[in-house]
Amino acid sequence: MSYEEALTEIALADERYVVMTAENRAAIRNLPSALGERFIDTGITEQAMIGAAAGLALRGRIPVVHALAAFLTMRSFEFIRTDVGMPCLPVKLVSGVPGFLSSANGPTHQALEDVSLMRGIPNVHIFCPADEQDLVIGLRSVLGSPNPFYIRHNPLPAAIEHDLSFKIARAEVISDGTDVSILVYGMLFGQACQARHTLEAEGFSVRLINLRTVKPIDERAILRAARETSLVVTLEDHFLTGGLFSIVSELLVRHRVTANVLPIALPDRWFKPASLDDVLEHEGFTGRQIAERISAQLHKSTPLVRGVPIGGYHAKHRVFQR
Amino acid sequence: MREEDIAQLREIALRVREHVIRMSAAGGCFIGSALSCVDVIVYLYARFLDVDKERLSDPNRDYFLLSKGHAVPALYGTLVELGLLERDRLENHLKSCDSIYWHPNQSIPGVEFHSGSLGHGLSVATGVAMDCRLRGQDNKIVVITGDGELNEGSNWEAFLVASSYRLDNLIVVVDRNGFQANARTEELTPLEPLGWKFRAFGWQVVRVDGHRFRDLEDVFPNIPFIPGKPSVVIAETVRGRGLPSIENRADRWFCDHSHAEAAQLLKELHHR
Numbered sequence: 001m002s003y004e005e006a007l008t009e010i011a012l013a014d015e016r017y018v019v020m021t022a023e024n025r026a027a028i029r030n031l032p033s034a035l036g037e038r039f040i041d042t043g044i045t046e047q048a049m050i051g052a053a054a055g056l057a058l059r060g061r062i063p064v065v066h067a068l069a070a071f072l073t074m075r076s077f078e079f080i081r082t083d084v085g086m087p088c089l090p091v092k093l094v095s096g097v098p099g100f101l102s103s104a105n106g107p108t109h110q111a112l113e114d115v116s117l118m119r120g121i122p123n124v125h126i127f128c129p130a131d132e133q134d135l136v137i138g139l140r141s142v143l144g145s146p147n148p149f150y151i152r153h154n155p156l157p158a159a160i161e162h163d164l165s166f167k168i169a170r171a172e173v174i175s176d177g178t179d180v181s182i183l184v185y186g187m188l189f190g191q192a193c194q195a196r197h198t199l200e201a202e203g204f205s206v207r208l209i210n211l212r213t214v215k216p217i218d219e220r221a222i223l224r225a226a227r228e229t230s231l232v233v234t235l236e237d238h239f240l241t242g243g244l245f246s247i248v249s250e251l252l253v254r255h256r257v258t259a260n261v262l263p264i265a266l267p268d269r270w271f272k273p274a275s276l277d278d279v280l281e282h283e284g285f286t287g288r289q290i291a292e293r294i295s296a297q298l299h300k301s302t303p304l305v306r307g308v309p310i311g312g313y314h315a316k317h318r319v320f321q322r
Numbered sequence: 323m324r325e326e327d328i329a330q331l332r333e334i335a336l337r338v339r340e341h342v343i344r345m346s347a348a349g350g351c352f353i354g355s356a357l358s359c360v361d362v363i364v365y366l367y368a369r370f371l372d373v374d375k376e377r378l379s380d381p382n383r384d385y386f387l388l389s390k391g392h393a394v395p396a397l398y399g400t401l402v403e404l405g406l407l408e409r410d411r412l413e414n415h416l417k418s419c420d421s422i423y424w425h426p427n428q429s430i431p432g433v434e435f436h437s438g439s440l441g442h443g444l445s446v447a448t449g450v451a452m453d454c455r456l457r458g459q460d461n462k463i464v465v466i467t468g469d470g471e472l473n474e475g476s477n478w479e480a481f482l483v484a485s486s487y488r489l490d491n492l493i494v495v496v497d498r499n500g501f502q503a504n505a506r507t508e509e510l511t512p513l514e515p516l517g518w519k520f521r522a523f524g525w526q527v528v529r530v531d532g533h534r535f536r537d538l539e540d541v542f543p544n545i546p547f548i549p550g551k552p553s554v555v556i557a558e559t560v561r562g563r564g565l566p567s568i569e570n571r572a573d574r575w576f577c578d579h580s581h582a583e584a585a586q587l588l589k590e591l592h593h594r
Contacts, residue, residue, distance in 0.1 A: 038456070043486065047445065048479035051449065052449030054445075055435075082439050083445070
């Protein structure tokens, strides 16, 4: 089932849903005919659309709004914060082409700080599905939540058959392992699966975790990964600042847990625009390249004693020195 | 409208202005901006909006949103005088024991939506109006914006959206007091010809003296002026209206008066 079909089914069964867009219909082409007046296209007006969504939510509606990630989160940021986040209205923000999915559009369209921005707003929750199947599995729970939700739309085909049980703040643990944990959200999940197989072929025991909701996040799964595996990898198509690496760092410090953490994210720059496969290859985010980075790190890592590396903690950021 | 109705509205507006002056003491408030829209807000609540204390959550009520949130003393004063808000809560102005601060918030009965950041009210009201229309209800949705606030581009997005959706249940009142925070609007970022701007965006426009109840009564019952079009009422007003010593002064937007100064202003209000 596609996202569009799932959304249509949910919206047709419940009059509270209105589907909105600031003239970005790529993922919802058939919604206008299916929903009639409950489909609202405001034109290229991200700010007014979010304000109007808040107004509709005040009247008991659940607006599911669509716009490109960069413009949805940044052009209308203060409207999301003020009109949706502060009163905690159940507006659902579906962002098109987030992260690497903006592929050849260029830096104007690159949302690499969206998770950071959205998680900074009290009440706003975040869902970053691994692929379209994962998106559809979580959609009903996320749309039904009383909170505003930021959803990174992801149309990629599924790399695996996902667990059909879905709970907000519960990660999907794909494999259990003891050498390395790969924590991942969103479209890099497929590459992470490839990296896992490569690492396992090298003899490493790999724990692969699809986080699903990034806020609230599955803290228990992350803390267990830090305590039970020698290396924790945070993998994301997002700037290094403010995303998963930050979330994990904050969590470990808060719980006084020491761990070897290898962040794989974009350093303080935008990526080279190209077709998606070329972007991944050029930026070093293919499954093979990810496995190489992790493998190199595992061979370097000092042995751990109960979660604390002998000789203390050394942040390993070498991967960004190109 | 009968003479006694006008006299009654004037009496209510006078008491609302007293509240505004009292709130300008010990911590202050945006007195100039509040006094310019007192008469419009009193008129709307007393004569136009279909809402009362028992129906604050009735889906068929009319909606009022104060987009120029810093004028909130005028709204709170009106809500008190019309019995929607408890009188003694205004004693809590700026105290942490209550939520009567410089901008409105939804914990206060009668406040439909919080404001303070300019250029939001019309977008939110557009969504409310869309829903009323979807449900086939004929509620009216009234938004007061400042004239300086019209600098914000988000308003013009919402003007486009509302006219494209033919929301003739939506009414914008521009509190045209001629000032923004520190300057006259026409000297900083001129808005005129303002009426033509709205017309070009697909709205129908009427200008009115925003301090004359009889004139307001001539205008509002005729809304929508044209079926299928949203309506703008440009209310010509005076910043600081009611206190000649501060009227039309760029430096009388926010004032933090001493109790003695506030007492003097109350005298001035009554001797006018």
